[in-house]
Amino acid sequence: GAVVSQHPSWVICKSGTSVKIECRSLDFQATTMFWYRQFPKQSLMLMATSNEGSKATYEQGVEKDKFLINHASLTLSTLTVTSAHPEDSSFYICSARDPTSGQETQYFGPGTRLLVL
Amino acid sequence: GESVGLHLPTLSVQEGDNSIINCAYSNSASDYFIWYKQESGKGPQFIIDIRSNMDKRQGQRVTVLLNKTVKHLSLQIAATQPGDSAVYFCAAPYSSASKIIFGSGTRLSIRP
Numbered sequence: 095g096a097v098v099s100q101h102p103s104w105v106i107c108k109s110g111t112s113v114k115i116e117c118r119s120l121d122f123q124a125t126t127m128f129w130y131r132q133f134p135k136q137s138l139m140l141m142a143t144s145n146e147g148s149k150a151t152y153e154q155g156v157e158k159d160k161f162l163i164n165h166a167s168l169t170l171s172t173l174t175v176t177s178a179h180p181e182d183s184s185f186y187i188c189s190a191r192d193p194t195s196g197q198e199t200q201y202f203g204p205g206t207r208l209l210v211l
Numbered sequence: 212g213e214s215v216g217l218h219l220p221t222l223s224v225q226e227g228d229n230s231i232i233n234c235a236y237s238n239s240a241s242d243y244f245i246w247y248k249q250e251s252g253k254g255p256q257f258i259i260d261i262r263s264n265m266d267k268r269q270g271q272r273v274t275v276l277l278n279k280t281v282k283h284l285s286l287q288i289a290a291t292q293p294g295d296s297a298v299y300f301c302a303a304p305y306s307s308a309s310k311i312i313f314g315s316g317t318r319l320s321i322r323p
Contacts, residue, residue, distance in 0.1 A: 100254075126309070137300065138255070138313045187254045191309060198243055198304040200311055202254035 097121055098190050100203035107178055108211055115173045115206045117188030123168035124190035128200060132185040144171040178210045221318045230288040232317045234301035239282060241303040246275060246286045249316065250297045293321050
């Protein structure tokens with residue numbers, strides 16, 4: 095149980111375009127999902143907390159207008175990187191909590207590698 | 212602010228030996244800790260967790276030890292195998308939003 099998927103697994107886009115990344119909880123309903131980005135050889139950096147049915151909470155320094163988050167259902171959160179630039183190239187990873195587990199463990203998706211040319 | 216971090220960025224062990232990865236945390240109020248394993252190009256994978264009312268928890272080939280006095284925890288991997296090669300993170304949720312702050316990871320490499 096507690097499987098989280100992401101789509102796409104990798105994407106290459108031109109500078110200035112927007113890219114949408116999906117995060118799904120496959121066997122549980124997640125009221126809260128989290129989005130991270132990870133640069134090579136670095137740790138995961140939390141970008142935002144995605145709450146079903148409400149606005150996302152962004153970490154300090156993360157531009158909410160650039161990284162649009164939508165959590166329209168209990169199993170799906172999307173991250174849209176708007177007007178992507180080469181510096182946005184990174185590994186984007188989502189995670190979700192299973193609220194029925196009674197634990198605060200987050201289960202992670204496989205990640206989406208974004209390359210902006 | 213809160214911090215969770217590992218002591219060593221890299222660790223090299225002989226295949227078959229035991230591995231010990233250490234982690235320190237700063238918030239004495241932290242009551243739940245998680246170890247994740249991240250293989251190259253993949254998302255972190257849950258390994259084992261421990262609550263602050265315990266000082267030891269065992270899983271399959273892994274043991275987590277928690278020392279609240281010095282705010283330290285460790286992950287022990289028994290009979291390390293090539294498949295254990297990865298970056299290991301300790302993590303502690305904080306705030307009512309259950310956000311997790313990741314420390315810097317330890318890259319475990321296995322010598323044949």
